[in-house]
Amino acid sequence: xxxxxxxxxxxxxxxxxxxxxxxxxxxxxxxxxxxxxxxxxxxxxxxxxxxxxxxxxxxxxxxxxxxxxxxxxxxxxxxxxxxxxxxxxxxxxxxxxxxxxxxxxxxxxxxxxxxxxxxxxxxxxxxxxxxxxxxxxxxxxxxxxxxxxxxxxxxxxxxxxxxxxxxxxxxxxxxxxxxxxxxxxxxxxxxxxxxxxxxxxxxxxxxxxxxxxxxxxxxxxxxxxxxxxxxxxxxxxxxxxxxxxxxxxxxxxxxxxxxxxxxxxxxxxxxxxxxxxxxxxxxxxxxxxxxxxxxxxxxxxxxxxxxxxxxxxxxxxxxxxxxxxxxxxxxxxxxxxxxxxxxxxxxxxxxxxxxxxxxxxxxxxxxxxxxxxxxxxxxxxxxxxxxxxxxxxxxxxxxxxxxxxxxxxxxxxxxxxxxxxxxxxxxxxxxxxxxxxxxxxxxxxxxxxxxxxxxxxxxxxxxxxxxxxxxxxxxxxxxxxxxxxxxxxxxxxxxxxxxxxxxxxxxxxxxxxxxxxxxxxxxxxxxxxxxxxxxxx
Numbered sequence: 001x002x003x004x005x006x007x008x009x010x011x012x013x014x015x016x017x018x019x020x021x022x023x024x025x026x027x028x029x030x031x032x033x034x035x036x037x038x039x040x041x042x043x044x045x046x047x048x049x050x051x052x053x054x055x056x057x058x059x060x061x062x063x064x065x066x067x068x069x070x071x072x073x074x075x076x077x078x079x080x081x082x083x084x085x086x087x088x089x090x091x092x093x094x095x096x097x098x099x100x101x102x103x104x105x106x107x108x109x110x111x112x113x114x115x116x117x118x119x120x121x122x123x124x125x126x127x128x129x130x131x132x133x134x135x136x137x138x139x140x141x142x143x144x145x146x147x148x149x150x151x152x153x154x155x156x157x158x159x160x161x162x163x164x165x166x167x168x169x170x171x172x173x174x175x176x177x178x179x180x181x182x183x184x185x186x187x188x189x190x191x192x193x194x195x196x197x198x199x200x201x202x203x204x205x206x207x208x209x210x211x212x213x214x215x216x217x218x219x220x221x222x223x224x225x226x227x228x229x230x231x232x233x234x235x236x237x238x239x240x241x242x243x244x245x246x247x248x249x250x251x252x253x254x255x256x257x258x259x260x261x262x263x264x265x266x267x268x269x270x271x272x273x274x275x276x277x278x279x280x281x282x283x284x285x286x287x288x289x290x291x292x293x294x295x296x297x298x299x300x301x302x303x304x305x306x307x308x309x310x311x312x313x314x315x316x317x318x319x320x321x322x323x324x325x326x327x328x329x330x331x332x333x334x335x336x337x338x339x340x341x342x343x344x345x346x347x348x349x350x351x352x353x354x355x356x357x358x359x360x361x362x363x364x365x366x367x368x369x370x371x372x373x374x375x376x377x378x379x380x381x382x383x384x385x386x387x388x389x390x391x392x393x394x395x396x397x398x399x400x401x402x403x404x405x406x407x408x409x410x411x412x413x414x415x416x417x418x419x420x421x422x423x424x425x426x427x428x429x430x431x432x433x434x435x436x437x438x439x440x441x442x443x444x445x446x447x448x449x450x451x452x453x454x455x456x457x458x459x460x461x462x463x464x465x466x467x468x469x470x471x472x473x474x475x476x477x478x479x480x481x482x483x484x485x486x487x488x489x490x491x492x493x494x495x496x497x498x499x500x501x502x503x504x505x506x507x508x509x510x511x512x513x514x515x516x517x518x519x520x521x522x523x524x525x526x527x528x529x530x531x532x533x534x535x536x537x
Contacts, residue, residue, distance in 0.1 A: 005411065005488055009160060009418045014110065016156045016422050020429045022114035023149045025057060027436045029118040050119040057115025058108065065107025069100065117145070146433045150466060151473030154514075157419075157426040158477025158506050159484065164412075164419035165502030166485065166492060171412040173494035174405050179231060180331030181270035185367045186397035188230055189378055192360040194388035201357040202286065208263065208351070208361060210385045215365055218374060218381065223366045225265035226351065228358040231333050232404035238343055239355070244312040244321070246302055254316055257298075258339050258346045261354040267328065269366050277309045277326030284350040290322040291350065298345035299327045313347070315355065322349070336404045337493045364397070411491065423513055430517040434466045438521045442528060450530040459522045463515060470514035474507045481506075 029036070036049055072095060080093065193207050212224045229235045240254035264280040266272070275296055284291050292313065299308045312321040332338060333346060349355065367374060379391040438445070445458055485497035495502075 005163075005491060006414060008487075009163065009415050012156045012160050013418050013422050013425070014106070016153050016425045016429070018110050018114045019149055019152050019156075020425055020432070021057075021060070021110075022117050023429055023432050023436075025053070025060075025114060025118045026145060027432065029053060053119040054112070054115045057119070058111040061107045061111025061114070065103055065110075068107075069095075069103055072103075146437055147469045147472075150430055150433050150469035151476065153426045153429045154470045154473025154510055155477035155480065157422045157510060157513075158474045159481050160415070160419040160422045161506035161509060162478065162481040162485070162502050163488060164416045165505055166488065166495060166497065166499055167408070167412040167415050169499060169502060170492040170495045171405070171408050174336055174408055177332070177336055177494075179336065179401060180329055181231065181272050183397040183401050185369070186270065187365045187367060187375055187378070188393070188395055188397055188400060189363045189382075189391055190360050190393040191226075191363055191382060192390040192392070194386065201352070201354055204357055204361070205285075205352045207386060207389075211363070211382055212263075212265070214381050214385050215363070215378070218377070220368045220374065221365055222368045223265055223269040225267075225269035225364050226263045226361045227266055227364070228261040228351070228354070228361065229333075230362045230364075230400055231270075231331055232336055232400060234334050237355075240316045241313050241345075242316050243302060255344045256342055257313070258334060258343045259349055259355070260333050260346070261349045261351045261358065263351050266348075266364070269364050270331075271366075272331060273329040275327045275329060276307065277324070279326060280348075280350045285352040288353075290320055290353055291325045292322040293326045293328050293348040294324055295346040296327055296330050298347065301345060322353075332404075336401075408491065408493070423509070426510070427513045427517045430466055430470065430514055431520065434462060434518045434521040435524070437465070438462060438525045445525055445528050446530040449528060455526040458525050458528075462522045462525045463518045466518045467511065467514050470510055471507075474510045478503060478506065 039049060040046075076093065076095060191208075191211065193204055208226050212226070215221060215224045238256050238258050241257045243255055246255070262280070264282060264284070267274060267279050276299075277293075280291070280293070294308060302308065303311065308324050308327060311324045313324070314321045328348070331346075334340065334343070339346065351358075351361075365374070365378075375394055378394055382389055382391050445461075448458060448461075449455075481503065482498060489497045
């Protein structure tokens with residue numbers, strides 16, 4: 001879902017850039033009044049003039065696309081450096097022939113888009129007639145074009161600002177989520193046993209006990225545990241379960257429980273709170289009664305008004321029931337936003353009573369402070385116990401948690417960066433439109449000043465026009481955002497797609513941008529000399 005959202009954002013920024021270039025070309029066309037009028041008087045047809053302007057637009061687009069492609073190679077290198085090394089398929093990201101062909105198509109398409117309006121205006125006979133007039137002549141078509149350009153930029157910028165606001169607020173909410181365990185001073189590593197140990201559950205458990213004893217003897221290590229998969233990793237397994245006293249109708253789907261297989265030291269190592277019952281012990285082994293721990297949310301779901309201790313559950317394909325012996329606090333085992341909707345609960349099984357022999361174990365070690373050299377010595381200590389075991393993914397638990405929010409963080413910052421770029425483009429566009437408008441209205445403003453209009457009145461006249469266009473465009477953008485917000489709903493956490501703050505901040509920012517972009521044109525407008533403007537007009 002992140003890729004379509006980013007593509008949409010890039011498309012909006014591209015459209016804002018196209019509107020900006022179209023505005024610049026319209027201004028350039030107006031500045032070339034005498035040249036175009038002369039060409040027309042010498043026999044150039046409106047179509048020929050339009051083709052000339054369209055060709056210039058295409059040359060500009062191709063040149064810009066070529067420069068952008070060169071910059072993209074450098075930006076790609078920076079992006080790969082910025083993203084974590086374990087980002088999925090990061091090594092496959094490259095600018096290949098397909099990207100270059102797409103860039104060429106976008107460049108040509110953009111040139112056609114921002115070249116059509118000035119070309120069409122030059123091709124219209126009424127426009128050619130207008131070229132013969134004064135530079136201060138204000139046409140209704142010119143005013144409508146200015147208004148349309150500003151409103152379009154404001155609308156697109158509003159959509160981007162709302163989207164960026166929603167994603168940034170969602171990311172901030174994710175940062176405040178309690179994963180359910182204490183992440184400080186915990187080191188993790190993945191242990192892959194040799195083939196002989198991996199084929200037997202008991203051999204895997206015995207290997208873990210030896211590794212645990214070795215690591216626990218290191219100075220400063222407070223506790224060592226293991227689990228089949230680390231928290232915040234959507235690689236653990238779910239199973240269809242039968243729950244005692246909770247029959248399901250035949251036509252309904254089975255209960256689906258998310259399982260994590262852990263050692264007895266798991267809870268203490270991660271400081272997960274036991275709310276009721278007991279922890280796993282060394283006695284919970286193969287041959288002993290099968291036991292299970294459940295999460296608080298699971299207990300509340302199936303036994304809201306009574307204790308779940310002593311209740312039983314089992315996989316639907318198994319004949320042996322597993323007795324619930326404890327309830328633990330909720331932990332984000334699947335992801336930072338919790339399990340998927342199709343999961344009906346979360347359980348923990350003793351590693352020694354695992355359903356299947358795990359092919360690897362995630363070791364977790366809680367350190368007292370910062371034992372010097374522990375992470376560097378970790379592979380060596382494990383090799384002393386098992387020379388053929390593979391050790392990988394050594395990292396702190398803080399890194400694991402940070403990686404869990406990497407995708408939403410990257411999306412939020414990228415969209416935020418594009419929104420900032422959109423604001424810069426919108427400000428430049430508004431500045432260009434207002435400056436061009438002041439230039440065209442020099443005679444009118446001079447007449448107003450000559451008739452007694454105050455400088456403040458002239459300033460408000462300039463600011464008010466750009467601000468009114470911005471307000472209308474922003475309103476259109478907010479309405480569009482309201483409808484489009486449902487498309488990014490799946491990317492949000494803890495924030496509604498119609499979040500009031502995100503929708504409220506966007507118009508304030510755009511109004512401020514509109515006023516700031518108008519300041520220099522206003523300064524020019526209030527310094528107009530009425531006598532000089534009338535003589536030049």
